[in-house]
Amino acid sequence: MCGIVAITGSSNAAAGPQLYDALSVLQHRGQDAAGIATDDHGRLALRKDNGLVADVFRQKHMNRLAGGQGIGHCRYPTAGCPSNAEAQPFYVNAPYGLALAHNGNLTNTAELVEDLRQSDRRHLNTTSDSEVLLNIFAHELQQKPAGTPLADAVFDACDGVRRRCRGAYAVTGLVMGHGVFALRDPLGIRPLVIGRRETLQGVEHMIASESVALDALGFELLDDVGPGEAVWADAAGQLVRRPSGAAHRPPVPCIFEHVYLARPDSMMDGVSVYKARLRMGEKLADKVFREASRLGIQSDNGKPAGIDVVMPIPDSGRTAALSMAARLGVPYREGFIKNRYVGRTFIMPGQAERRKSVRKKLNPIPLEFAGKTVCLVDDSIVRGTTCTQIIKLAREAGAKRVVYCSAAPPVRFPNVYGIDMPAPEELIAHGRTTEQVAEEIGADWLVYQDLADLVACSREGNPQIERFDCSVFDGVYPTGDIDAGYLEGVREKRNDAAQTAALASR
Numbered sequence: 001m002c003g004i005v006a007i008t009g010s011s012n013a014a015a016g017p018q019l020y021d022a023l024s025v026l027q028h029r030g031q032d033a034a035g036i037a038t039d040d041h042g043r044l045a046l047r048k049d050n051g052l053v054a055d056v057f058r059q060k061h062m063n064r065l066a067g068g069q070g071i072g073h074c075r076y077p078t079a080g081c082p083s084n085a086e087a088q089p090f091y092v093n094a095p096y097g098l099a100l101a102h103n104g105n106l107t108n109t110a111e112l113v114e115d116l117r118q119s120d121r122r123h124l125n126t127t128s129d130s131e132v133l134l135n136i137f138a139h140e141l142q143q144k145p146a147g148t149p150l151a152d153a154v155f156d157a158c159d160g161v162r163r164r165c166r167g168a169y170a171v172t173g174l175v176m177g178h179g180v181f182a183l184r185d186p187l188g189i190r191p192l193v194i195g196r197r198e199t200l201q202g203v204e205h206m207i208a209s210e211s212v213a214l215d216a217l218g219f220e221l222l223d224d225v226g227p228g229e230a231v232w233a234d235a236a237g238q239l240v241r242r243p244s245g246a247a248h249r250p251p252v253p254c255i256f257e258h259v260y261l262a263r264p265d266s267m268m269d270g271v272s273v274y275k276a277r278l279r280m281g282e283k284l285a286d287k288v289f290r291e292a293s294r295l296g297i298q299s300d301n302g303k304p305a306g307i308d309v310v311m312p313i314p315d316s317g318r319t320a321a322l323s324m325a326a327r328l329g330v331p332y333r334e335g336f337i338k339n340r341y342v343g344r345t346f347i348m349p350g351q352a353e354r355r356k357s358v359r360k361k362l363n364p365i366p367l368e369f370a371g372k373t374v375c376l377v378d379d380s381i382v383r384g385t386t387c388t389q390i391i392k393l394a395r396e397a398g399a400k401r402v403v404y405c406s407a408a409p410p411v412r413f414p415n416v417y418g419i420d421m422p423a424p425e426e427l428i429a430h431g432r433t434t435e436q437v438a439e440e441i442g443a444d445w446l447v448y449q450d451l452a453d454l455v456a457c458s459r460e461g462n463p464q465i466e467r468f469d470c471s472v473f474d475g476v477y478p479t480g481d482i483d484a485g486y487l488e489g490v491r492e493k494r495n496d497a498a499q500t501a502a503l504a505s506r
């Protein structure tokens with residue numbers, strides 16, 4: 001995942017600062033690089049670099065990011081390399097001058113690179129799949145005869161992208177001197193929402209990965225961009241939408257957005273992430289009741305499975321822990337305090353950095369642990385970096401027993417749609433039973449959510465969604481183009497050793 005955004009509108013005299021604010025609200029989606037491109041009366045202003053939003057943009061950059069429309073991106077690298085050359089937005093000067101920001105991963109990049117070089121005679125300067133996507137779009141737009149109304153030409157170019165590109169893509173783009181566009185892949189794997197704001201000067205539109213960005217800037221959530229849908233918005237406040245043939249079908253969104261990636265205060269495809277996480281906690285409590293009775297776990301304190309307290313693993317474990325504690329009828333306690341200046345560890349590149357950061361990020365309050373059976377609740381266990389260290393900390397702080405609960409099922413399969421889980425052997429649950437994972441992480445008892453329950457938690461938010469991308473849990477890749485050879489290629493290119501080497505040479 002990455003965060004993407006676009007803003008345009010009649011009264012929008014200063015898109016730059018607003019894009020900056022939107023990106024800081026989307027920071028949790030990508031901490032590695034950030035960029036903004038604005039249309040300063042037909043002249044492109046672009047600033048991008050590795051780093052957090054607050055570090056990449058200095059006042060002098062903001063002064064240069066003038067103009068009333070533009071796009072922004074914060075990056076979590078999941079394809080190509082972590083160099084600042086692959087920070088986004090990408091730009092090509094023809095036709096019109098185009099900039100593009102992408103969330104997701106293409107799954108046929110190698111073939112597209114060949115086509116772009118051989119048939120389309122286009123130059124690619126990086127290893128980024130997003131640069132490929134921009135060049136496909138640019139080539140398709142270039143094919144439209146002069147005089148075609150621009151929104152139609154952009155929509156036809158989006159048809160071309162859908163025809164040629166496979167995988168997951170939520171896109172915002174800027175057509176210099178004209179307007180902004182957005183596109184979501186035919187399954188709608190990655191999220192994208194449209195917002196609208198009315199001012200005395202007219203109507204403005206914003207398109208963003210998550211609705212929290214709209215909230216923060218005072219835009220009203222109009223709708224989600226539908227699966228396969230293309231959207232055009234211009235400085236005159238016009239919004240035009242072209243649903244794809246598949247748009248009347250519900251999306252197949254990535255369920256991991258609801259588990260971990262998205263902020264809880266976001267709405268995605270009609271689902272409140274917060275409510276979905278509350279339901280996850282309730283279902284997890286039900287699973288604890290079921291498993292405790294199946295395994296005959298005795299209680300020595302009159303509470304379910306003898307659990308004295310429920311504690312969240314900050315931040316993303318918090319919502320599920322809250323409702324789980326209530327359902328179990330057990331006190332909820334904050335046993336770990338988070339250092340607010342350390343970002344998310346899972347989306348950091350490189351395992352060494354992630355491991356160091358967990359300890360810098362979380363510190364226990366010993367009095368909450370001494371002599372107790374503690375139930376630690378996290379949203380998910382992926383590589384096991386967080387839980388292994390946390391359980392050790394809980395024991396050092398005096399916990400008598402550690403029950404570890406994951407609001408998501410075991411993550412056993414790689415992700416190919418824009419989450420950095422490339423190598424199955426790096427996933428702690430890969431090839432291990434729940435009991436073996438418990439032993440590996442040092443838990444006395446480990447409880448995972450069932451997949452059917454997780455899906456039910458998300459579906460309850462929008463029953464029209466029939467299917468989610470649950471590939472990291474069940475190995476079913478909804479785009480239908482992923483085979484063992486492809487997965488092996490991803491593993492080879494992006495395993496931890498390969499990424500550590502790439503980071504060292506960045």
Ligand SMILES: O=P(O)(O)OC[C@H]1O[C@H](OP(=O)(O)OP(=O)(O)O)[C@H](O)[C@@H]1O
Pocket residue numbers: 260313314315316317343344345346347378379380381382383384385386387
């Ligand atoms: O098993 P692992 O490989 O450690 O991955 C899972 C952990 O990583 C994430 O936390 P993170 O620190 O990224 O973000 P958060 O503050 O939003 O919880 C997630 O919430 C889990 O705690």
Ligand SMILES: NC(=O)CC[C@H](N)C(=O)O
Pocket residue numbers: 001002075076077078079080086102103104105106128129130418419
């Ligand atoms: N996670 C993402 O959405 C990444 C976008 C793009 N594939 C990149 O690696 O830069």
Ligand SMILES: [Mg+2]
Pocket residue numbers: 313314315316317378379386
């Ligand atoms: Mg976490």
